[in-house]
Amino acid sequence: MRAGRVDFGGIIKEINLAFVPEASVGDHVLVHVGFAITVIDETEAQRVFLYLREIGEFVENEAVKL
Template identity: 70%
Template sequence: MCLAVPGKIISIDATDPLMRTGKVNFGGIVKEINLAYVPEAEVGNYVIVHVGFAISIVDEDEANRVFEYLREMDELAELEDETSS
């Protein structure tokens, strides 16, 4: 199961629309991401990224719900580790 983790755009380099890239922050890890597919994306938006390409924009509420799910899942996995060890 792949998980789509939203990342927040912190800066954009838009000199060439085909090569539009931006720095995206995923919980502290900052990566250079291609933004050619989301021309309307702005600094501060959350994006879903697949192999280095932002494939869609999600609003902040939506991103927070995903983070909430991920947290719950993480807690479940930790619980499992504790019970199995």
């Protein structure tokens, strides 16, 4: 079974990669009970911060209409 060493901020653990065939060295993965269940999308990860910037304007413009 495909496995890999995953670094959790300084703790390294052998993690099963059977469910993330697309994962390659250097990717960030989400791990649950010893299995990686997804590769984290770095671009999407920034969305929460961009979103806040957008809603800053949205809230100013739209709140009154709601």
